[in-house]
Amino acid sequence: RSAGRLSAGLVGLQVALSVLLVIGAGLMTRSFVALSAVDPGFRPDGAVAVRLTPPNGRYEGESVTFFYDEVRRAAESSPEIESAGAILFLPMTPGGAWSSYHPPGAATAEGNLPTTAFRIVTPGYLETMEVDRVAGRYLDEGDGSDSEAVINRTLARHAFTSPDPVGRVLVLGRAGTDTVRVVGVVDDVRQSDLRTDVFPELYRPLAQQPMNRLYMVARASNDPGRALVALHDAV
Numbered sequence: 001r002s003a004g005r006l007s008a009g010l011v012g013l014q015v016a017l018s019v020l021l022v023i024g025a026g027l028m029t030r031s032f033v034a035l036s037a038v039d040p041g042f043r044p045d046g047a048v049a050v051r052l053t054p055p056n057g058r059y060e061g062e063s064v065t066f067f068y069d070e071v072r073r074a075a076e077s078s079p080e081i082e083s084a085g086a087i088l089f090l091p092m093t094p095g096g097a098w099s100s101y102h103p104p105g106a107a108t109a110e111g112n113l114p115t116t117a118f119r120i121v122t123p124g125y126l127e128t129m130e131v132d133r134v135a136g137r138y139l140d141e142g143d144g145s146d147s148e149a150v151i152n153r154t155l156a157r158h159a160f161t162s163p164d165p166v167g168r169v170l171v172l173g174r175a176g177t178d179t180v181r182v183v184g185v186v187d188d189v190r191q192s193d194l195r196t197d198v199f200p201e202l203y204r205p206l207a208q209q210p211m212n213r214l215y216m217v218a219r220a221s222n223d224p225g226r227a228l229v230a231l232h233d234a235v
Contacts, residue, residue, distance in 0.1 A: 038190070038194045040091065040092075040189065040190045040194060041131060041132075041187050041188050041189035041190055041198075042091060042129040042130060042131050042189055043129065043130040046219060046220045046224060047128065047129065047217055047218065047219055047220070047224075048217070048218050048220060048224050048227050048228040048231060049090060049215050049216065049217045049218070050215070050216055050228075050231055050232065050235070051090075051213065051214070051215050051216075052068075052071070052086075052213065052214060052215075052216055052235060053212070053213045054067055054212060054213075056212055059212060060210070060212075061210050062207075062210070064206070064210040064211070064212055065122075065206050065207045065210055068086050068122050068206060068214060068216070069122065069141075071084075071086075071216055071234050071235055072084045072085060072086065072122060072123075072124055072216070074233075074234035074235075075216070075218050075230065075231050075234035076124075077234075078227075078230040078233070078234065079221060080220065080221055080222070080223070080226045080227045080229070080230040081218045081219065081220065081221060081227050081230050081231065081234075082128075082218075082219040082220070082221050083124055083127055083128045083218070083219045084124055084128055084216065084217065084218040084219070084231070084234075085121060085122050085123065085124030085125025085126070085127070085128045085129075085216075085217055086121065086122040086125060086206070086214040086215060086216045086217065087119055087120065087121045087122075087125050087214060087215055087217065088119060088120040088121070088211050088213075088214055088215075089119060089191070089215075090215040090217070091129075091189060091190070091191050092191075092192075092193065093215075094192075096117050096119075096191065096192075097117065097118055097119075097120075098115050098116065098117050098118070099115065099116060099118055099172045099173055099178075100113035100114065100115050100116075100172070100173055100174065101113065101114060101115070101116050101159065101170050101171065101172050101173075101200075102114075102170075102171050103159070103169075103170065103171070104169050104171055104179070106171075113174070114158060114159075114200070115200070116151075116155050116159075116172075116199075116200040116201060116202055117191070117199055117200065117201045117202075118149075118172075118201065118202045118203070118204055119191075119201065119202070119203045119204070120203075120204055120205075120206055120208075120209055120211050120214070121139065121203045121204070121205065121206065122139075122205070122206050122214075123138070123139050123140050123141050123143065123205070125139075125203075125217065126138050126139070126150065126186055126203065128217050128218065128219045129189075129217060130219075131186045131187055131189055132186060132187040133184060133185070133186055133187075134153060134156075134184075134185040134186060134187060135156075135164060135165075135166050135184065135185040136150070136166035136182070136183050136184030136185055137183055137184045138150065138184055138186075139183070139184070139203065139205050143183070143205045143207070144205065144207040144208075146181075146208075147169075147179050147180045147181045147208075148180070148181055148183045148205060149170075149180035149181065149182060149183065149202045149203060149204050149205075150182070150183060150184040150185070150186055150202065150203040151165065151170075151182055151184075151185055151186075151200075151201070151202045151203070152185070152186055152187065152188045152189065152198070152200065152201045152202070153185060153186075153187060153188050154188055154198050154199060154200045154201065155200035155201055155202055156182075156185050158200050159200070165182050165185060166182055166183065166184065166185065167181065167182065167183075168181070168182050169181050169182070170182070170202075180202065180204065186203075188201075189201070216231065216235070218230070218231045
């Protein structure tokens with residue numbers, strides 16, 4: 001009798017566990033299907049990337065900007081690569097930088113200011129990732145150490161009441177010395193993961209804030225594998 005009761009108990013436990021596994025698998029499948037339908041704001045297929053770490057002693061300040069500009073030009077000269085650009089934090093990788101912001105002339109001594117993420121990029125990055133342009137223009141080679149920046153839809157909606165923020169100015173931080181002038185608006189990109197809501201974001205040229213370790217991204221003309229080899233050759 002005890003053996004029979006134990007056997008029946010084990011069968012019941014197995015059935016219960018099986019039901020839990022089926023429910024879990026169903027929920028996981030439903031979540032996967034839902035995430036697959038989320039637009040990340042960029043096109044990953046056909047893009048390849050490498051992370052570059054030039055030596056700090058040799059590449060600092062303007063030489064960092066020069067290095068990434070030369071790698072980008074060398075990559076784009078290959079028939080295997082359509083376009084190339086670099087960014088400090090690649091989408092779906094951990095990391096990011098944040099700053100408070102406010103319109104010029106706004107009081108900043110008291111109270112909490114809204115915050116925005118910012119991404120350090122080179123010309124060509126947004127086009128290479130096929131982030132759609134909404135207004136104005138992308139960053140180009142003429143955008144150096146001045147105050148040009150591109151913002152996403154969410155920051156445009158939060159920071160400005162005007163439907164066209166191109167040409168407007170934002171002040172970053174409380175000191176009031178770091179300003180950016182909006183030259184373009186792009187679509188929102190899900191930077192952290194597909195489940196996290198989009199947050200305000202701006203893109204600054206590398207020349208404004210030289211950083212050493214960036215991801216270089218290239219859009220393949222045809223074969224991503226051959227594009228990756230061409231990108232390594234460019235470096």
